[in-house]
Amino acid sequence: MRNGKTHLCEIGVGRIDVAYGALVWHRDDHFVSMYEPHPIYHRILNEAGGHKDNVELHQVAIGKESGRVKLYDEATSSFLETCDSPYSQNLKSKGEEEKEPKEFFMVDVEPFDKFDKGDIDHLRLDTEGGEFYVLEKLISRPELIVLETHNHIASYINPFLYEIEEWMVENNYVKVSVDSGDSIYRRKTLTL
Amino acid sequence: MNYKEKAIESVKRGFIGSLSSKLNEKELEETFAKILKNKDKSLDRIAKYMEEKVNEGKDLNKLMDIFSMFGVILYTYIDSDVGQ
Numbered sequence: 001m002r003n004g005k006t007h008l009c010e011i012g013v014g015r016i017d018v019a020y021g022a023l024v025w026h027r028d029d030h031f032v033s034m035y036e037p038h039p040i041y042h043r044i045l046n047e048a049g050g051h052k053d054n055v056e057l058h059q060v061a062i063g064k065e066s067g068r069v070k071l072y073d074e075a076t077s078s079f080l081e082t083c084d085s086p087y088s089q090n091l092k093s094k095g096e097e098e099k100e101p102k103e104f105f106m107v108d109v110e111p112f113d114k115f116d117k118g119d120i121d122h123l124r125l126d127t128e129g130g131e132f133y134v135l136e137k138l139i140s141r142p143e144l145i146v147l148e149t150h151n152h153i154a155s156y157i158n159p160f161l162y163e164i165e166e167w168m169v170e171n172n173y174v175k176v177s178v179d180s181g182d183s184i185y186r187r188k189t190l191t192l
Numbered sequence: 193m194n195y196k197e198k199a200i201e202s203v204k205r206g207f208i209g210s211l212s213s214k215l216n217e218k219e220l221e222e223t224f225a226k227i228l229k230n231k232d233k234s235l236d237r238i239a240k241y242m243e244e245k246v247n248e249g250k251d252l253n254k255l256m257d258i259f260s261m262f263g264v265i266l267y268t269y270i271d272s273d274v275g276q
Contacts, residue, residue: 093237152269153276154234154262157241162250165258178261180269 002031002119005054009120009142011035011062011112011134012127014076016044020124020146025049033115037061037071037107038078063109064133073103080109083129086148086156093155113137122146126182132160135167145173145185152180193246195239200228202242202256203235206263223267230274231266238262 001007006029010021013036021032022045032049033056036042042059049055061071061080070081079085081104112134120140125131125147135145145168149158158164168175173185207224215223228235242255 093233150262150265152265153231153273154237154241154266155276157237161241161258162245162255165254175261178265180265183261 001121002117005029005031006121007031007033007119008122008124009033009035009140010124012125012130013045014038014041014126016041016048018076019045021055022049025052025055028054030054032056033120034058035060035062035115037105037109038073039105058115059108061107061109061130062112062127062134063130065109065111066114067109068106069109070104071107073105077128079128080107080130082109083127084159085128086151087128089129089156090151111137113139116140129159131158132163132167135164141171141187143187146182147185148181149178149183150181193243193252195243195246196235198242198252198256199235199239199259202259203227203238203262203266205256206260207267208263209260210264211267223270226270227266230270233276234262234266 008021008024008030010019013019013021013034016022021034024030025032031054034045035058036045037060046057050057063080063082072079072081074087077087079087116139118139120142123142123145125134127134131147149161149164150156168185172188174188175183176186177184204224207227208220211220238259242252242259245255246252
């Protein structure tokens with residue numbers, strides 16, 4: 001909770017029309033923190049919600065360590081050069097030669113423990129293959145975690161799926177749902 | 193080690209676990225045969241992932257547990273993206 005409000009944290013937000021945070025940032029009972037390095041998506045999010053008291057918006061990618069890296073521009077599939085992304089894996093599975101996309105942005109990268117105050121209730125991760133870098137530095141233990149683990153034909157399998165599943169077990173989470181791309185994990189609660 | 197067989201076993205485990213209350217034995221058999229036919233490349237990719245992770249020292253049984261989730265996913269999309 002942040003200031004008595006349910007804290008939804010979204011890392012790798014993408015377009016505003018698919019942003020979980022934009023669905024709840026008008027609510028008094030929610031606090032929303034968002035991390036989006038893509039300059040265009042960040043600008044649109046900032047114009048729409050950046051002025052709200054209950055919204056915290058960061059133009060940064062979350063990664064293993066601090067630095068500046070290339071963010072290849074593939075719209076909602078934009079990815080860091082350091083990640084084995086769905087875009088790259090899909091190309092490989094089609095037998096197509098991996099070619100560097102023409103456009104890229106240089107973006108700041110930071111590890112997540114620089115931001116996490118331990119108060120996140122719901123966490124959504126969609127960082128194109130880099131989701132585990134958030135988990136391994138996560139201070140909060142959110143009630144719900146949603147993250148991209150696969151696609152429906154397994155032409156994309158999160159490169160850290162094994163490590164993600166191990167982390168979930170070690171940290172007392174259980175998988176409650178899978179769909180065509182995401183898995184949802186819920187923290188187990190103690191019953192007396 | 194035949195990782196394709198392990199991938200199939202893992203996915204079948206998830207498929208039966210999720211669908212055994214909805215389909216009878218004959219329907220389970222026929223439907224899983226269709227998954228094998230339509231989703232062969234997906235199973236290849238799962239097998240490849242398993243092999244790479246085992247080569248990194250990861251536990252095959254845990255991998256088989258993880259990939260059992262594809263039992264219901266491949267069933268859900270059994271008629272779409274056939275052969276991909």
